[in-house]
Amino acid sequence: MSDRLDDLERRIDELRAGVRTAMRSKDGATARVLRAELRTAERAWDALVSGEQPKAAAEPPRLATVREQVHQGLRLLGAAAQPRLIVAVSEAFLGGTIRSNQLTSLRRDEERSFRSAPYGRPYYLCAALTDRLSPARGLLTLSTWPLERRVVGPLSPRVDFLTCAIAVASHETEDERATRLLLRMARNIPGATAGSGALGPPDPGRVADAARAELAVHAERDTRDRAELARRAAEQLDDVAGLFGAATLSTIKKEYVS
The missing domain is CATH 4.10.280 (MYOD Basic-Helix-Loop-Helix Domain, subunit B)
Structure with a gap:
């Protein structure tokens, strides 16, 4: 409660x-x-x-708008995520009604809103930033997260997946959709299931423990990579590009030279 x-x-x-x-x-x-x-x-x-x-x-x-449902889904997951995962989490845990195709133009709409009235909203749904500081295809984040959580290095997709799996495993619900989602995620985490012949739903505690064990292997390197990317982004990007990404790094440099 x-x-x-x-x-x-x-x-x-x-x-x-x-x-x-x-x-x-x-x-x-x-x-x-x-x-x-x-x-x-x-x-x-x-x-x-x-x-x-x-x-x-x-x-x-029940959440009223697509934007709000995506916001709550990302907050629950705590890491950059693809629309399909956000939709699944929203349905299973938040009573959501959104579909993946509704998220197609969402980031562009958010960017237009920010350009017309910067910081006019409490939060924006924005792109994860790649090592080129360009928007990562199909990865959404929240503007309220620090840069280190909004950039993605070489190990970040795996780290974010494990982070999301821990979040899903840690939220209690009797919804069958949540069980199916956790099972799909568990199959991609070594030691998260009892074996290929095991029947029944996955054990959330076991899934979370297995995800944390693998996360510990990658976390230090990923943290360093992200800190470096965040430093570059803070130095080279303006407010708009810092949230929604720059087209290419060469474009950014040209803008700063001019």
């Missing part, structure tokens, strides 16, 4: 800040959407605290 309260309280704070920003910029449409989401979050908080409507309080509130 405390985790759900913490999540709701953080979301309420983000929505209130978003409403204030939208009102200051006279963006009435965005303010109305955010206020509706704020009322939903506040009702969910009241129900959880009071213990009323236990059935509704036992589940996360």
